[in-house]
Amino acid sequence: MFISKVRRWRFSLMILSLFIALLVLAGGVGYAQPATHIIELEPLATGLTAPLGVTHAGDGSGRQFITEQSGQIRIVRDGELLPTPFLDISGKLPELNPFFDERGLLGLAFHPRYESNGRFFVRYSTPRTGAPDEPCFGTSRGCHTEILAEYAVSAGDPNQADPDSEIILFTVDEPQFNHNAGDVAFGPDGFLYFTLGDGGGAHDGLADDPPSHGPIGNAQNIETPLGAILRINVDRLTICHRNRAIQVSASAISAHLAHGDSLGSCPGQASESTYTIPPTNPFVRQPGLDEIYAYGLRNPYKFSFDDGPGGDGKLYLGDVGQNLFEEVNIIERGGNYGWVIKEGFHCFDPFNPTSPPGNCSDTGPHGEPLLDPIVEYAHPGTGFTPELGITVIGGYVYRGTESPSLSGKYIFGDFTQAFFPASGLLLYIEDPAGAAPEIQKFQIGLDDRPYGLYLKGFGEDEAGEIYACGSTILAPIGEGGTCERIVALD
Numbered sequence: 299m300f301i302s303k304v305r306r307w308r309f310s311l312m313i314l315s316l317f318i319a320l321l322v323l324a325g326g327v328g329y330a331q332p333a334t335h336i337i338e339l340e341p342l343a344t345g346l347t348a349p350l351g352v353t354h355a356g357d358g359s360g361r362q363f364i365t366e367q368s369g370q371i372r373i374v375r376d377g378e379l380l381p382t383p384f385l386d387i388s389g390k391l392p393e394l395n396p397f398f399d400e401r402g403l404l405g406l407a408f409h410p411r412y413e414s415n416g417r418f419f420v421r422y423s424t425p426r427t428g429a430p431d432e433p434c435f436g437t438s439r440g441c442h443t444e445i446l447a448e449y450a451v452s453a454g455d456p457n458q459a460d461p462d463s464e465i466i467l468f469t470v471d472e473p474q475f476n477h478n479a480g481d482v483a484f485g486p487d488g489f490l491y492f493t494l495g496d497g498g499g500a501h502d503g504l505a506d507d508p509p510s511h512g513p514i515g516n517a518q519n520i521e522t523p524l525g526a527i528l529r530i531n532v533d534r535l536t537i538c539h540r541n542r543a544i545q546v547s548a549s550a551i552s553a554h555l556a557h558g559d560s561l562g563s564c565p566g567q568a569s570e571s572t573y574t575i576p577p578t579n580p581f582v583r584q585p586g587l588d589e590i591y592a593y594g595l596r597n598p599y600k601f602s603f604d605d606g607p608g609g610d611g612k613l614y615l616g617d618v619g620q621n622l623f624e625e626v627n628i629i630e631r632g633g634n635y636g637w638v639i640k641e642g643f644h645c646f647d648p649f650n651p652t653s654p655p656g657n658c659s660d661t662g663p664h665g666e667p668l669l670d671p672i673v674e675y676a677h678p679g680t681g682f683t684p685e686l687g688i689t690v691i692g693g694y695v696y697r698g699t700e701s702p703s704l705s706g707k708y709i710f711g712d713f714t715q716a717f718f719p720a721s722g723l724l725l726y727i728e729d730p731a732g733a734a735p736e737i738q739k740f741q742i743g744l745d746d747r748p749y750g751l752y753l754k755g756f757g758e759d760e761a762g763e764i765y766a767c768g769s770t771i772l773a774p775i776g777e778g779g780t781c782e783r784i785v786a787l788d
């Protein structure tokens with residue numbers, strides 16, 4: 299069977315070579331590479347600190363909302379960056395490290411019915427004391443907790459959130475400062491999705507003695523929310539009604555509160571969460587944390603849904619790799635995406651992370667298949683190809699109208715090709731859900747100039763136009779941050 303496969307492969311190669319030779323004879327050497335798209339970058343806002351993303355309220359206002367890692371949500375209205383932030387939670391954050399940090403205000407999503415209910419959701423980091431046996435204890439970055447919280451717009455001003463409206467929905471203590479992921483978004487199903495990395499450090503803790511993330515690491519452990527994408531329902535909430543915890547729809551909350559009920563479980567009773575679990579989550583009524591939607595992820599920093607006109611709603615996610623490979627995945631419900639058994643398409647050895655073993659298990663701890671990404675690329679100087687950058691930054695499938703040549707392409711990028719100098723990359727995948735997705739590099743400007751910034755995130759406005767955000771500065775400090783709209787020149 300193996301030999302016949304090899305023969306078939308050789309035969310296919312022969313046919314392919316013949317075909318390529320004919321193409322070369324017919325039309326020169328540009329045959330294998332589709333023409334690179336040329337884009338221009340139009341400034342949306344400058345003078346920012348560490349912009350991680352752009353989103354919109356879906357309320358027809360045309361405003362863009364920029365998430366700053368330093369703790370502010372900034373508004374751009376009619377092309378002007380408003381001086382007062384929509385929300386500033388910098389006082390809740392740990393002191394961010396002035397060289398590099400992955401903590402801060404990390405994600406923002408507006409409720410699909412924000413225009414009528416004023417609800418929005420954020421992910422951020424907050425400090426905690428920690429225990430002496432934790433890897434973060436006594437380190438320069440200390441221990442922290444990751445939080446998913448809900449806020450509301452203020453009653454009087456659409457450009458001001460109510461800072462006192464916070465409801466904390468979900469918290470998890472982090473063993474290290476890094477790999478917090480942090481994106482938040484509503485799916486086409488109306489549920490809220492958010493991501494958490496494997497807890498941090500390296501090798502998902504397996505090379506530590508003893509393993510600092512448990513015997514199989516966090517990403518493969520379905521009893522922890524770390525290393526996973528989670529899905530919850532924020533439209534059915536728990537309230538205390540006549541000393542009994544009940545679940546009601548979010549639209550009925552204010553009526554209940556007016557009649558003396560309170561949000562959350564009843565005093566003195568077992569605490570219940572302020573959200574509910576979609577009954578179709580993969581681990582409901584069986585082992586595994588009910589919030590998990592998919593797992594086996596290392597640092598699923600950015601994700602999005604292809605939910606614009608012509609999109610099929612697929613969930614695209616960039617999972618940041620360790621020493622060698624970066625990857626983009628299309629996430630399916632219940633899927634195990636391989637980390638820490640695999641990095642990209644390759645097997646991973648936590649004790650020899652720069653030499654992928656030839657063999658590893660193709661299933662997870664419960665016999666489930668490990669799902670491969672749609673594409674991978676390699677870190678520069680590792681001997682693997684294609685050599686691009688060191689940290690994938692997930693983006694969006696373009697469904698806007700200003701750049702028709704980009705329609706249906708997955709626009710994403712890389713943080714930087716090396717820590718110094720700032721050398722982010724803007725990339726795309728021509729046919730991301732097709733049979734042979736391939737990574738291409740955008741040409742920036744007719745002069746083909748480098749991006750020249752640390753790429754920190756992407757964003758999308760109400761019209762489906764896509765923005766890239768970056769900074770001249772590695773850390774979340776200073777005023778070197780900018781968000782720019784990506785516009786095709788072809």
Ligand SMILES: [Ca+2]
Binds near residue numbers: 582583584586
């Ligand atoms: Ca369960």
Ligand SMILES: [Ca+2]
Binds near residue numbers: 594625635671
């Ligand atoms: Ca993977």
